[in-house]
Amino acid sequence: MTEPNHARRFAVVWLLATVIATPLVILLLGPNMPPGKATQQATGQVTDNTVLLAMATPVLLLVVIYLIYTVIYFRQPQGAVLEGPAIRGDARVQTTWIIVTSLLVLSLAVYGTTRLLSDNGAGSGSGPSPLTVPKGPKLPVQVIGQQWAFTYRYPTYGGVETPHLVLPVNQMVELHVTSLDVIHSFWARQLGVKADANPQVDNIAFVEPTRVQTFEVRCSELCGIWHGEMFDHGSVVTQAEFETWIHQQQVAFAPATKTLPPYSTTYLPKPTRRGG
Amino acid sequence: MTTTTAAVSTPQPAGRPLWRRLIGFNLLAAVALGVGGYYLGWFIGHQIKAPSLIYREKTSENDVALLLAYFFGVIGFLIGLGFANYPVSRLFGRPASLREKEDEGIGRYFGLCTDHKVVGIQYLVGIGVFFFIGGLNAMLIRTELLHPTPTVVGPNQYISLVGMHGTMMMGMMTSGILGPFANYFVPIMIGARRMAFPRIEALTFWLLMAAGFILTSTIFFGGFPTGWTGYEPLNDQAVMGMDSYIIFFALVGLSMCLLGLNMLATIMTMRAPGLTWSRLPIFVWSVLATSVLMVLAAPMLVATLLMAALDRTINTSFFIAGGGGSSYLFENLFWFFGHPEVYILALPGFGIVLELLPVFTRKPLWGYRLAISGMLGVSLLSFFVWQHHLFVSGINADLRPFYMLSTEIISIPTGFIFLCAMGTLWKARSSFSVPMLFCVAWVFNFLIGGLSGVFVSDAPSDTSTHGSFFTMAHFHYTIMGGLIFTFFAAIYYWVPKMTGLRFNERLAKWHFWLMFIAFNSTFMPLFAIGMMGQPRRVSEYASNLQALNIWVSISAFVLGFSMLIFLYNTVYSLIFVRLRAEQNPWRSKSIEWQIPHPVPVNNFEQIPVFDSDPYDYGVPLRVAGAQPASAGT
Numbered sequence: 001m002t003e004p005n006h007a008r009r010f011a012v013v014w015l016l017a018t019v020i021a022t023p024l025v026i027l028l029l030g031p032n033m034p035p036g037k038a039t040q041q042a043t044g045q046v047t048d049n050t051v052l053l054a055m056a057t058p059v060l061l062l063v064v065i066y067l068i069y070t071v072i073y074f075r076q077p078q079g080a081v082l083e084g085p086a087i088r089g090d091a092r093v094q095t096t097w098i099i100v101t102s103l104l105v106l107s108l109a110v111y112g113t114t115r116l117l118s119d120n121g122a123g124s125g126s127g128p129s130p131l132t133v134p135k136g137p138k139l140p141v142q143v144i145g146q147q148w149a150f151t152y153r154y155p156t157y158g159g160v161e162t163p164h165l166v167l168p169v170n171q172m173v174e175l176h177v178t179s180l181d182v183i184h185s186f187w188a189r190q191l192g193v194k195a196d197a198n199p200q201v202d203n204i205a206f207v208e209p210t211r212v213q214t215f216e217v218r219c220s221e222l223c224g225i226w227h228g229e230m231f232d233h234g235s236v237v238t239q240a241e242f243e244t245w246i247h248q249q250q251v252a253f254a255p256a257t258k259t260l261p262p263y264s265t266t267y268l269p270k271p272t273r274r275g276g
Numbered sequence: 277m278t279t280t281t282a283a284v285s286t287p288q289p290a291g292r293p294l295w296r297r298l299i300g301f302n303l304l305a306a307v308a309l310g311v312g313g314y315y316l317g318w319f320i321g322h323q324i325k326a327p328s329l330i331y332r333e334k335t336s337e338n339d340v341a342l343l344l345a346y347f348f349g350v351i352g353f354l355i356g357l358g359f360a361n362y363p364v365s366r367l368f369g370r371p372a373s374l375r376e377k378e379d380e381g382i383g384r385y386f387g388l389c390t391d392h393k394v395v396g397i398q399y400l401v402g403i404g405v406f407f408f409i410g411g412l413n414a415m416l417i418r419t420e421l422l423h424p425t426p427t428v429v430g431p432n433q434y435i436s437l438v439g440m441h442g443t444m445m446m447g448m449m450t451s452g453i454l455g456p457f458a459n460y461f462v463p464i465m466i467g468a469r470r471m472a473f474p475r476i477e478a479l480t481f482w483l484l485m486a487a488g489f490i491l492t493s494t495i496f497f498g499g500f501p502t503g504w505t506g507y508e509p510l511n512d513q514a515v516m517g518m519d520s521y522i523i524f525f526a527l528v529g530l531s532m533c534l535l536g537l538n539m540l541a542t543i544m545t546m547r548a549p550g551l552t553w554s555r556l557p558i559f560v561w562s563v564l565a566t567s568v569l570m571v572l573a574a575p576m577l578v579a580t581l582l583m584a585a586l587d588r589t590i591n592t593s594f595f596i597a598g599g600g601g602s603s604y605l606f607e608n609l610f611w612f613f614g615h616p617e618v619y620i621l622a623l624p625g626f627g628i629v630l631e632l633l634p635v636f637t638r639k640p641l642w643g644y645r646l647a648i649s650g651m652l653g654v655s656l657l658s659f660f661v662w663q664h665h666l667f668v669s670g671i672n673a674d675l676r677p678f679y680m681l682s683t684e685i686i687s688i689p690t691g692f693i694f695l696c697a698m699g700t701l702w703k704a705r706s707s708f709s710v711p712m713l714f715c716v717a718w719v720f721n722f723l724i725g726g727l728s729g730v731f732v733s734d735a736p737s738d739t740s741t742h743g744s745f746f747t748m749a750h751f752h753y754t755i756m757g758g759l760i761f762t763f764f765a766a767i768y769y770w771v772p773k774m775t776g777l778r779f780n781e782r783l784a785k786w787h788f789w790l791m792f793i794a795f796n797s798t799f800m801p802l803f804a805i806g807m808m809g810q811p812r813r814v815s816e817y818a819s820n821l822q823a824l825n826i827w828v829s830i831s832a833f834v835l836g837f838s839m840l841i842f843l844y845n846t847v848y849s850l851i852f853v854r855l856r857a858e859q860n861p862w863r864s865k866s867i868e869w870q871i872p873h874p875v876p877v878n879n880f881e882q883i884p885v886f887d888s889d890p891y892d893y894g895v896p897l898r899v900a901g902a903q904p905a906s907a908g909t
Contacts, residue, residue, distance in 0.1 A: 006703065041739075045739060045740055049737055055730075059723075059727060063698070066701075071708075076705045083894045084895075085895065086639065088640045088643075089642055093699070094646055097691065097695050105684045109680055112680050112736060115736045124668045125673070126670065128670070182603075196669040198670065199597035199603060202670075222501070222503050223510060227813060228431065228813075229431075
């Protein structure tokens, strides 16, 4: 009985599948990957997700095709009690595997680090003193989380506090995320922004919207019973529209602004029921 | 080897009247003393007055009383079971009561018993009960999510359910494989007659049962709103139900730590002659790697919860930002335990898969040493990755590249396990009995879990996926797909040995296929739902996600139904029909299948001597002109 060369057959099938599937994944799935292209950071994440997907595809195919192949070809014949070959390992295969996986993993880490730093934190909360800060003028906006709503303060516009987030297009925004009570997480999905709001912590995230559009704001850290209701829409508007809007807000909230504590990167949290 | 001295089985005081047996130390006494202790603690708690406890007057809640009640309740429960008998007798210089050494009768399954085989079965049934309670919570969660706004249970009950489901599964199932199967089979596999510390072994089980009961009792105190992570300061703000969580996890941590300690001592010191480290079954190696994590990580959890309890009762402020503490501290401490914890769940699964594959492929384990280094590597590295849970939190943001690197490096040793599983399948003579099906499913599930893990481990990509249903789907693939599938593989494989009875194969196959398909159909769409913007732990979501959520809920109900098939099969095959199992139905060469059935109380008449590992399958391949021994993968 002549056995076919299983190793070669499997390798051919896998290579073929990889050569066909990987470009398809990159070209068809890639551009549709979340979170979309509303901001520089979101666009960067789409690229990252595409790269990761392209790297994962051959691995997925390798194991899945291997499983299917072995399940089909290496079965115990019906009713038989045959023994398999007593192979206890193969130094060549093991060494190759270790080298290839190590290289894959290291390149992933290097790629991730480069992207994280070149995108100024890639839209994620980077703490009170971010490692990389974008050049040029930035619009500071403070995001204040409290049970169960986000409010926004614009320190360069008299510290006015608004219930909705409106941002000007093509302007680098410096979000200062903080909390007045428990931990929240500010998630503007289409903007590609997520930053935890911790009490007495100034968590900075950078984002530059590139399209005029509305976006969702949600809380993504469990913060009590109405966690799911911490939901709002914000919008990215043109520079002129933004100026008009912010001046309307300044007028409308003028009495409230007077009673607010002066703008600060963090505020003393409300006492919790027991401690504080 | 010190195991050659035979343990002496103590004769029973024969013919003790029933009433005398009922009055002694048993489950009845345990419950009575537990309830007594509970009310004692409750009473003491209400007598304590202090200025820093002033909040109680405003809220009608008393955390001090509840924590003390739980504490004294557990102590009473353990005394009632007879855990104090031995130390007290020795203290007064009296001969120790050896009631727990009783070696026959159904009664020993309901009390303190130091026979590792009894403890194994106790664990299997006890954990099974809480597994089903946790699963029931999941069904209620999915029922609520049929509709985008709160309808069935409401937001308060909803987050309590989410918390109970997560905590129950993460807490109780930590010992899901080590509890039943390592306790039962590790001593047999290493040729020992018992565990190193039999009384501690029994203690870990009863601590876990007390813990499970306490967590369930949270529903009487308003539940808890924090999910299984218990983040501060929400923890501090929560009602008394939070105290149940704290005591539950502290007991689980204690039980886990003792279990790991016991396993380490047993495996290191009690191996039979000839059982060198390189002949140890791979399952025992995985237990060893898990135990290291348990011993090192669990104390951190207990300490953290103690601090949380102090914050909640006597107004310390470890975690309260306004009082000089930090919410980051809790996150740091919790995940320093929490990340090793997820590997505590995953590692025994690796062991089960690699232990079972050789039996069903009729081949030796491929790459034994590589598998060991994989397990130990995962075990070691898991202590260096915890801050990847905090990528967007703003904590140590400049360390993110390091945690990204360490997290991704951990996939190298995990890859070893895959290579060994795949190598064992190569040119095999596989027969697809039910345990084998679950093992093959593990390879697929854990692969999806691992590859989705790449997205959450990458800091830029994690910005979108963090805290969303994507992450939720990811860890269900690794924990449910990794642990629970291998848990069932182990049940179908080993229960015939443990009970002498076997499952109905047809029903078992139905269980497998339904579970595998429903599992994937439940969790695969969750990746998409998460990417489309549904955060974890919400009972309200965007209405355009409703169709997908309905699909997921229905799949989850089918998944729940597959568990009912298993339950039916258990009751039907093991209790009613009592299908007799063969002596060695899988033709395994492992030692546990070679000893008589039922396993004698002392396991071996004579301590065995080992001269090889248990993977002596297959025919040597040296036919002229054949393929090289293992052409590449």
